[in-house]
Amino acid sequence: MEIPFIDIAKINARFCFTQAFEKNLSRAQFILGEECQAFEREFSAYCGAKYCVGVGSGYDALFLILKAYKELGKLRDFDEVIVPKNSYVASAFAITQNNLTPIFAPPREKDFLLDCSALDSLLSPRTRAIMPVHLFGQLCDMRAILDFAKKHDLLVIEDSAQAHGAYFANFNTESKPLKRAGSYANAGAFSFYPAKNLGALGDGGAVVSDDEALIRTIRVIANSGSEKKYIHTLQGVNSRLDSIQAMFLRQKLKALDSDNSARREVAKAYLQGIKHKDILLPALADYEPDSTQSAQTSDILHASSHVWHLFVLRSPRRDALQEHLRAQGIESLIHYPLPIHKQKAFAQYNALNLPNQDLHSQILSIPISQVQDEATTQKIIHAINNF
Structure with a gap:
């Protein structure tokens, strides 16, 4: 493709890894x-969290949070965890592979985020946690989710794999430091898959939390259940962040805010430039601002909340649009063609009929990244408008 969906090589070419890599080789800490x-x-x-532990992947981060909560007695076998149906399948695998039960929640049609108005109908005596997914780079309505969780004594685990750096400008404004995705709830999980806004040069993940006991337990489980070599106190797994990946991530973290700003500029150009009767543009969440907010502050909140990991169009002619873009040399992807509860791996849930299932046959992700130049953006806009 003349325009790839994401040019990871170009993103990474901005960094000089060689000197740090050689230093790491001499340390022999891998x-x-x-x-x-x-x-x-x-x-x-x-x-804006007190603690962080690096792990092997984003899936591992979610799995280890739930497993640690079971070790700490806050979750038990067959407890229910509310999770959106329209996420990457790892969100649900982390639940089922801990012998917990996923309760699939529908998305809001406007922005594809978890529909908080449906939470009451999903609640049961077995419900113990909610796993909001900050899909495509935009934060869920954390204030509503946290209020609901507090009312019903539920854990909240943020799947922040697509939302590195996203934040609410008016959320807990007195906190120092600024709180971002992953730090609003009991714990947050991140993926550093290479295509993420903060991507490693291989697999990697992290858990952030203010809960010291949770982080300590995750460290032990992720290190084969061991705090001391050859002494295993818990049933563990092997999920540790490579030091070389940590070195890459440290360099890239310094550029994350400017990278997210660059993505917002591309998104702004798309939102202003794409005009087609058969194409619906992505919407910004419309959570009610504080009564003391000015309109200007509300605009800042919306701009800050979205880091545009993906720019997702919606069209009833999605397949034809994708073929049209392919003919123009523009790569696009579908996130995700099947909801989790319709996957063969979740056959016991296939009969569920949840709202807004038609979204999956209409959505299409177009290129967006921190290194996408204006000429490329305008070519994509022109191609879409001429569909």
Whole structure:
């Protein structure tokens, strides 16, 4: 494709990894070590959380949070966890592979985010947690979710794999430091898959939280259940962040805010430039601002909340649109062609008929990244408008 969906090589070419890589070779620290400790400190501070632990992937981060809560007695086998149906399948796998039960929630039609108005209807005596997914880079309505969770004594676990750096400008404004995605709830999970806004050069993930006991338990479980070598106190797994990936992530973290700003500029150009009767543009969440807010502050909230990991169009002629873009040399992808509860891996849920299932046959993600130049953006806009 003349215009790839995302040019990861170009994104990474902006950084000079060689010197740091050679330094890491001389240290001979390849798993955990000083680079991991430094990244954990820096990333937790960036998110506005007290603690961070690096793990092997975004899936591992979610799995380990739930497993640690079971070790701590806050979750038990067959407890229910509310999770959106329109997410990457890892969100649900983390639940089922902990012998917990996913309760699939519908999305809001406007912005594809978890529909908080449906939470009451999903609640049962077995409900113990909610896993909001900050889909495509935009935050869910955390104030409504946290209020609901407090009322019903539920844990809240943020799947922040697509929302590195997203924040509400008016949420807990007195907090120091600024709180960002992953730090609003009991715990937050991140993926550093290479295509993410903050991507490693391989797999990686992290958990952030203010809960010291949770983080300590995750560290033990992720290190084969061991705090001391060859002494295993818990049933563990092997999920540790490589120190070389931590080194890459430390460099890229410094550029994350400017990268997110660059993505917002591309999104702004799309929102202003794409005009087609058969194409619906992505919407910004419309959560009610505080009564003391000015309209200007509300605009800042919306702009800040979305880091545009993906720019997702909606069209009843999606397949024809994708073919049209392909003919123009423009790559596009579908996130996601099937909802989780319709996957063969979740056959017991296939009969569920949840609202807004037609979204999956209409959505199409077009290129957006921090290194996308204006000429490329305008070519994509022109191609779409001539569909």
